[in-house]
Amino acid sequence: MRGSGDGRAGGSLARLRRRLGLEHSELRRPIDRVQRLVGVALILLLLAIGPPLAFWAGTWSYHAGSRAERAERAQRHEVVATVTSTGGIGSSGDRYVHETVQATWPGAGGAARTGTLPSWKNAKVGAHRTIWIDAKGDPTVRPRPHSRTVTDAAYAATAAVLGVGTPALLAYLMVRRRCDRRRDEMWEADWARMDSAGQR
Numbered sequence: 001m002r003g004s005g006d007g008r009a010g011g012s013l014a015r016l017r018r019r020l021g022l023e024h025s026e027l028r029r030p031i032d033r034v035q036r037l038v039g040v041a042l043i044l045l046l047l048a049i050g051p052p053l054a055f056w057a058g059t060w061s062y063h064a065g066s067r068a069e070r071a072e073r074a075q076r077h078e079v080v081a082t083v084t085s086t087g088g089i090g091s092s093g094d095r096y097v098h099e100t101v102q103a104t105w106p107g108a109g110g111a112a113r114t115g116t117l118p119s120w121k122n123a124k125v126g127a128h129r130t131i132w133i134d135a136k137g138d139p140t141v142r143p144r145p146h147s148r149t150v151t152d153a154a155y156a157a158t159a160a161v162l163g164v165g166t167p168a169l170l171a172y173l174m175v176r177r178r179c180d181r182r183r184d185e186m187w188e189a190d191w192a193r194m195d196s197a198g199q200r
Contacts, residue, residue: 029186035179042168050164058157065149072143075135081105081117083127103129107137115139 081103099119107113117131117139134140 029183031179031182031186035176038175039172042172046165046168050161053160053164054157057160058153061156062149062153065144065152069144069146069149076132076140076143078130079105079107079133080128081131083123083125083129084114085125086119086123105131105133105137105139107133108135111137113137 082105083101083103085102087099100116101119101123102114103117104112104114113133115138117129120129123129132140132142
């Protein structure tokens with residue numbers, strides 16, 4: 001059983017060497033080896049730079065997001081707003097409008113604040129709703145969730161890998177294009193020699 005496993009491993013290694021153009025073959029031209037060696041070099045470069053850069057970008061984004069979380073949680077807090085009137089119409093852009101309600105809520109230092117809030121289903125005078133306010137007592141969105149910090153860190157790490165991988169891919173495609181042109185020229189020369197030999 002061990003011999004069979006070793007044989008499969010050896011066969012896989014041989015196939016990998018063949019695909020990379022690293023094995024000896026009379027049919028493989030030097031231009032083919034150049035293209036494959038450039039490809040291997042670019043892959044090794046990507047493996048050497050990509051993971052560390054992705055780790056750095058993800059870590060930096062995570063720490064920046066964590067700082068934003070702490071800052072927003074320190075500056076924002078929840079209060080209970082009480083509806084004082086309904087039926088208002090507010091604009092959130094040129095294409096959309098939404099209903100609003102007038103409400104009061106405790107602001108900074110406990111002073112009562114009055115303002116307009118987006119309405120909700122079955123909102124009535126005297127209804128209560130929990131809202132977030134900033135340090136000035138103005139309504140705002142809830143603090144940044146930790147899930148967004150994690151997601152942004154993943155996006156940053158992915159972008160770092162793409163930032164390294166895209167130029168490497170473009171470089172390989174350029175090399176491959178030039179190698180293809182060279183192979184076409186060599187084929188044309190070979191056919192020309194064969195035609196000349198046949199005419200003799």
